[in-house]
Amino acid sequence: MTSSKPRNAGDAAGAPGSAAEFRAARDFLLAHREDWQAAYEGFAWPRPAEFNWALDWFDAVAEGNGRTALWIAEEDGSGVRLSFDDLRRRSNRVANWLRGQGVRAGDRILVMLGNQAELWETALAAMKLRAVVIPATPLLGTADLADRVERGRVSHVLVRAEDRGKFADVPGSYTRIAVGDRTGEEPGEGERGGEYGGEREGEREGEYGGEREGGGTWISYAGANHADDTFTPDGPTRADDPLLLYFTSGTTARPKLVEHTHVSYPVGHLTTMYWIGLRPGDVHLNISSPGWAKHAWSSLFAPWNAEATVFVHNYTRFDPARLMAEMDRAGVTSFCAPPTVWRMLIQADLGGLRTPPREAVAAGEPLNPEVIETVRRAWGVTIRDGFGQTETTVQIANPPGQPLKVGSMGRPSPGFSVVLLDPGTGEPAAEGEIALDLSASPVGVMTGYAGDPERTAEVMAGGYYRTGDIGSRDADGYITYVGRGDDVFKSSDYKVSPFELESALLEHEAVAEAAVVPAPDPLRLSVPKAYVVLAEGWEPGPGTAKALFAHSRAVLAPYKRIRRLEFAELPKTVSGKIRRIELRERTARGGGDEYREEDHR
Missing domain, CATH: 3.30.300.30 (ANL, C-terminal domain)
Structure with missing residues (x-):
């Protein structure tokens, strides 16, 4: 049997007890999934000195595990299903192959892929290599990519083959890796689990070698198919080693570069798992585009923390009836979507979904009460709102089984101490800027804005992480979103x-x-x-x-x-x-x- 070596307690991948500590914290939240008071009072963050989520957690869960970890349904009826063990072995191959392309610990890789299996393989492989991933949406243009490559100090880019041309005018000496187009190449109904294996038309090893499209020579990702599926780490992973660099969406200013570690997101998203209400064996659908933090929240860390299946439905144009049909076919038990999608859904016949999900949540922006009520009438399920940012995991939420106040984001998540700071005095108040008390050392918070110590100091001033969002707290501790600090007006x-x-x-x-x-x-x-x-x-x-x-x-x-x-x-x-x-x-x-x-x- 192939495996990732060395692994588990006491080896080069993780510190003694790190995986056990993580599992204990995870299991505590699962045991109290409908008892917020007990979860909030009793939860303690795992704080390993060394931890590699891909090696110490995912691979430990995945070895020999034939349950479906990733299920992608394409618009044309094709798709792919990969087991946990498939992804363990495949990510080992990708890690070994990337190492052969010169990827080293600390190197920064800009990854610009769609919802395709290579995205998840690369995420796991990069973690195993201790490389730093800069996620990017394929919607970005040349100017955005040039900014990311320069400010992100990118050493390697890994993109879809059709996006190579965007890099023709992006300067830099970075390695260029292209993932070939597999449209129509995956099996359809009755999809197999297992390796991709072999060669595929359009991505034979070395096909792109020597081509200069996109400003340099491109290497085909297909070479990873032939790499060894036994992976050996080249050193320990420190908990504070950087793992992710996210460019924010830039709603009000130039995008910031948010840095997360091997603990702040993988471990931090235990709270996201808790908020969604995920259980082992669930099938979880998250409507989110790759390249943004919410995709890592709810299409990677939270479901696999819970040992659930990540289900994805790819489409070019949103079709509510088709989405609901796919949810029924896959047996989706938990569903997360941004308010924009929920607002489009309620314009359709919600009765088209024969088996509604057990859990339904919304994130990204506050969800309006009218949408919540419409879904409740149709599905008998209440959408539960939550609040977090790229800079954090879920800070405030309505977890399962708790009394809901429509319009409220809920109460602080386990592991977070939330304070509302009066904008004038900076003192705690019933209404004010939502802030996290850093004296409690919450794990799910960024280390700061890379390359911008002044902005980092500003948002971390006075022992608080300041979100820039305004909220109000009622007598029962429920927090209601008021607005962005710069959106509220007189x-x-x-x-x-x-x-x-x-x-x-x-x-x-x-x-x-x-x-x-x-x-x-x-x-x-x-x-x-x-x-x-x-x-x-x-x-x-x-x-x-x-x-x-x-x-x-x-x-x-x-x-x-x-x-x-x-x-x-x-x-x-x-x-x-x-x-x-x-x-x-x-x-x-x-x-x-x-x-x-x-x-x-």
Whole structure:
């Protein structure tokens, strides 16, 4: 039997007891999955001095394990299913092959792949090599990639073959590795588990060798098929060794470079596993694009911490009916999606899902109460919100089995001490900036912003990690999201939360999406202006504007009412988050086909 050697307690891969300590913490959370009080009071972070999640945890679980770890369903009906042991052996091959291409501990690899098996293989292989991964979405263009290669000090890039051309004008002496197109090459219904093995058309070993497309010679990833599947680490993995460097989505400024370690995300995402409510043997579907932190949260660490199956449905255009059919076919038991997807789902017939998931969660942005209620009526399942950032794991959440307050993000996750800091005084308050008390040494927090000590010092000032988000806490300890610190604004000297107003608008059947920003006003300083994306069947015009203004007057206090309205698509980051900064700038400039409340009573 092949294996990764040496491994487990006391060897070069991990410190004595590191895997056992991790498992004990994991099992404690599983045992208290519906008892938040006991979990919060009794949980202690594992704090190994040395730990390599891929070797000490994944491989230990995977060896000889034929259960499905990864199931990818393609739009054309094809797909692939790989067992835990398949991925253990395959990632060993990839690690050995990458080592042969010059990848060393500490090297930075920019990985730009879609939802394909090579993405998971490479993630595990890089961990085993102690290389540092910079995840990137295939949606990035040349300018973004040049910034990442330069600021990320990239030594190697590993990308889809069709994306090679994007690197033609990206300077650097990095190794170029291309993953060939396997469209239509994987088996369909009744997919086999097992190795890819052999050669595939379009990615024979050395096919790209000598080609200069993309500014240099490209090496074919297919060579990894022929590498040894027994892997030996070249040294111990320190807990504080860097593992991941994430460029943030840049909703308000230039993307920051967030650094995580071999502990902060792999171990930190025990809280994400707890929030989702994952159990061994579950089939978990997470709607998230590779390249963003949420993909690592919920398509890698959290499900495999729980020994669950990662299920992926690839599609080019979102089709709610097809998605629900795939969920039924795969037997999805837990489902995580961003609010944008949930809002699209409720526009469809939710009754198309014959067997709803046991667990349903949302993350990325706050979820509006109207969406939660619609899904509850259709599926009998309550979507549970949670809060975290690229810089952290899940800080605040509604775990399974707990009383829910619609609109609230829930209570602090086990292992986190959450404080709300008054923006003026910096003192704890009932409403203020959401912050983590660092004196409790929470594991699931970044080490800082790579190459930016000033910004790191700013967000870690005074012994707190400061999120930049505003929240309010009620008497029961539940925290409700108010908004980004730079999104909240004043109107007639009243503080206005865009999220609250957006949630109110979404209660109207005409509204599919909405974003609220301040519009200059000579009397009130500013008034709320809404940018609205209409639901199917509604047309922009004075009649729809009048209906929405009437709805606003009916459900909002006078100082919160929508006073300006414009029908328009919402600018978003490549990760799908609304760029309110663009809308604020657009509003400040004036113009556009704007409706005013005083003209439509």
